[in-house]
Amino acid sequence: xxxxxxxxxxxxxxxxxxxxxxxxxxxxxxxxxxxxxxxxxxxxxxxxxxxxxxxxxxxxxxxxxxxxxxxxxxxxxxxxxxxxxxxxxxxxxxxxxxxxxxxxxxxxxxxxxxxxxxxxxxxxxxxxxxxxxxxxxxxxxxxxxxxxxxxxxxxxxxxxxxxxxxxxxxxxxxxxxxxxxxxxxxxxxxxxxxxxxxxxxxxxxxxxxxxxxxxxxxxxxxxxxxxxxxxxxxxxxxxxxxxxxxxxxxxxxxxxxxxxxxxxxxxxxxxxxxxxxxxxxxxxxxxxxxxxxxxxxxxxxxxxxxxxxxxxxxxxxxxxxxxxxxxxxxxxxxxxxxxxxxxxxxxxxxxxxxxxxxxxxxxxxxxxxxxxxxxxxxxxxxxxxxxxxxxxxxxxxxxxxxxxxxxxxxxxxxxxxxxxxxxxxxxxxxxxxxxxxxxxxxxxxxxxxxxxxxxxxxxxxxxxxxxxxxxxxxxxxxxxxxxxxxxxxxxxxxxxxxxxxxxxxxxxxxx
Numbered sequence: 001x002x003x004x005x006x007x008x009x010x011x012x013x014x015x016x017x018x019x020x021x022x023x024x025x026x027x028x029x030x031x032x033x034x035x036x037x038x039x040x041x042x043x044x045x046x047x048x049x050x051x052x053x054x055x056x057x058x059x060x061x062x063x064x065x066x067x068x069x070x071x072x073x074x075x076x077x078x079x080x081x082x083x084x085x086x087x088x089x090x091x092x093x094x095x096x097x098x099x100x101x102x103x104x105x106x107x108x109x110x111x112x113x114x115x116x117x118x119x120x121x122x123x124x125x126x127x128x129x130x131x132x133x134x135x136x137x138x139x140x141x142x143x144x145x146x147x148x149x150x151x152x153x154x155x156x157x158x159x160x161x162x163x164x165x166x167x168x169x170x171x172x173x174x175x176x177x178x179x180x181x182x183x184x185x186x187x188x189x190x191x192x193x194x195x196x197x198x199x200x201x202x203x204x205x206x207x208x209x210x211x212x213x214x215x216x217x218x219x220x221x222x223x224x225x226x227x228x229x230x231x232x233x234x235x236x237x238x239x240x241x242x243x244x245x246x247x248x249x250x251x252x253x254x255x256x257x258x259x260x261x262x263x264x265x266x267x268x269x270x271x272x273x274x275x276x277x278x279x280x281x282x283x284x285x286x287x288x289x290x291x292x293x294x295x296x297x298x299x300x301x302x303x304x305x306x307x308x309x310x311x312x313x314x315x316x317x318x319x320x321x322x323x324x325x326x327x328x329x330x331x332x333x334x335x336x337x338x339x340x341x342x343x344x345x346x347x348x349x350x351x352x353x354x355x356x357x358x359x360x361x362x363x364x365x366x367x368x369x370x371x372x373x374x375x376x377x378x379x380x381x382x383x384x385x386x387x388x389x390x391x392x393x394x395x396x397x398x399x400x401x402x403x404x405x406x407x408x409x410x411x412x413x414x415x416x417x418x419x420x421x422x423x424x425x426x427x428x429x430x431x432x433x434x435x436x437x438x439x440x441x442x443x444x445x446x447x448x449x450x451x452x453x454x455x456x457x458x459x460x461x462x463x464x465x466x467x468x469x470x471x472x473x474x475x476x477x478x479x480x481x482x483x484x485x486x487x488x489x490x491x492x493x494x495x496x497x498x499x500x501x502x503x504x505x506x507x508x509x510x511x
Contacts, residue, residue: 065368068361075364079385087387087407089348090324092238096279097479099233104481108493109500111473111480115229116157116466118150120222124203125153131205148197151503155189156197157466158501163451164467165494171452188502203462215290218458219465226465227285231319233476236277236284239434241328242313244273245283269457272464275316278328278434282475283468287315288461310338310359321345326405328434334402335359339388348405350427353390355400367392368400378423382408391425403427448474448494470497 070078102110129147136142148156163171166180173180175191204218216223268291275285289312309332317327326348334351335358342349353360355368364383367390375394383390389408391401405427412429414422448470450463474493477483488496 065365066355066358066360068359069363069365069368071365075366075383078362080364080383080390081385082381082383084382084384084389084408085387086409087389087404089326089405090346092324094235094238094323096235096237096277098476099235102476102480102482104485106477106480106482107500108473108477108488108497111477111482112470112497112501114233114476115226115469115473117229120225121150121153121157123221124201125150127202127205128153128197128200131202132200134205135200142196144192145196145200148200152189152193152197154501155503156194156201158498159185159189159194160450160452160463161466161470161494161501162498164448164470165491165498168451185498185502185504188504201459203458216288216458216461219461222462223286223288223465226469230282230284230286230472234277234280234282234284234472236275236282236325237279238324239278239326239328239430240284241276241278241434242273242316242333243276243330244271245276268460270461272461273312273316274468275327280475280479282472285316286465286468287312290457309333310335313338314341317342317347320347324348326350328431331357336362336388336402339402339404343387343404348403350401350403350405350431352431353400353402363390363402370398380423380425380428382425384408389425389427391427393424393428395422395424399428401425401427401431406430448490470494473497 070080125148132142132145132147136145159174160171162168162174162182162185166182168174168180170180172191172195174182175186175194202218203222204220208217270291271289273287273289274283276283313327313329313333317325320327322345324346327342327350329349329351331352331354334349334353337359339349339351353363353368360368367381367383375398377395378393380391380393382392387404389401389403389406391403391408393399393401395414406425408425408427410426412424412426414424414429414432416422448467450467452463454460454463474490477488477493
């Protein structure tokens with residue numbers, strides 16, 4: 001575990017630069033405790049937000065505590081005690097890693113087709129042609145249109161995916177004479193033909209019956225296929241994390257735009273959550289919520305009611321029962337009721353608590369408010385109820401954790417190069433180490449974020465899902481014999497995928 005702690009060196013020091021600019025999800029770790037005042041925080045423009053996963057608290061007040069918390073007498077009656085007992089998580093007996101062995105000769109396209117196979121491409125061809133026919137029957141014929149082929153659909157995907165490799169501001173820049181032009185692939189299809197396919201592109205051409213998910217009907221079959229392929233191609237490790245990744249930000253724009261431009265940005269009409277393997281970064285499951293749903297499960301309600309975030313968690317973990325997995329969560333998901341329900345399914349949890357964003361119902365008030373006596377760095381308090389531990393740990397501010405996955409009697413260490421090691425409960429060290437993969441996803445995997453931003457929500461979800469599929473494809477490639485033979489970097493893998501989709505030049509692996 002000490003080695004894991006070393007991986008988290010920068011996590012507690014990068015607090016103010018690791019929060020989401022347009023999301024209430026708690027995706028990264030911050031070194032801002034609940035005693036610190038917000039005005040003293042400095043936010044990086046890419047990660048500016050309300051509070052980070054290791055921050056965002058009650059602003060230092062020592063009042064009555066958050067709603068639902070228990071007084072000292074109530075806590076004792078409910079079984080909370082400072083008498084600690086050892087906690088042991090049963091062994092994880094599931095095999096983990098790639099579910100199938102890929103040959104050393106496998107190409108980037110072979111890995112991508114694990115998630116987007118030929119029959120999926122053929123369905124896009126069929127549905128696009130059906131939509132084009134329906135559109136022209138209603139609005140008049142389009143003399144410049146001819147039915148799209150599977151080869152053209154592959155090329156169409158390749159052109160859009162190339163925006164992630166070359167950071168094009170617009171996919172149409174490929175055919176321009178400017179900096180982002182790319183004549184080597186532009187010759188595979190004319191700009192006018194690409195725009196025709198883009199105009200009619202569909203996954204589902206016709207609205208299904210009333211019983212289906214009307215908001216996502218145009219994308220749901222693809223999401224179902226993608227989810228099935230994620231499950232069939234990879235088995236995650238015991239430790240996994242639930243979060244909303246920063247997967248649709250343009251780093252250049254975010255770091256250069258003014259605050260006024262940030263405020264004027266068009267907000268997404270959906271929220272995408274994932275369950276992610278912390279040992280590899282492989283995204284095992286995705287879950288989409290639409291803002292236009294005005295019911296109780298709509299995004300607007302999710303942002304204001306932490307209990308609805310638990311519904312997201314239950315959806316992401318619906319097939320984890322009985323496997324003894326350990327789930328890490330941010331403040332908006334962490335709650336005693338959710339963790340208790342998960343424990344009955346042999347799902348163990350470790351989550352960060354925030355007195356502002358978490359559902360603190362059933363937790364002792366004394367552990368959630370700041371005492372009058374100043375705490376020392378590395379000092380911690382723990383209370384238990386059964387196997388559930390509530391931890392309050394101090395490091396330039398109070399951090400609170402709820403867990404039944406790590407024994408409160410065992411100690412860990414946050415390792416720092418300059419200020420020295422900081423003692424902490426084992427759960428804190430584990431949380432810091434495993435949540436580093438969220439930061440890794442934001443920083444490294446963003447190389448595949450497709451820059452094409454259509455206006456239609458279902459298309460935004462589609463290209464976002466394609467970005468995730470490419471990331472997962474590269475992760476499987478890194479664990480295969482193909483990587484041992486030809487060590488492609490992320491950029492090289494993405495470039496090879498684009499060229500293979502477009503059937504440009506010699507696409508055999510090269511050094």
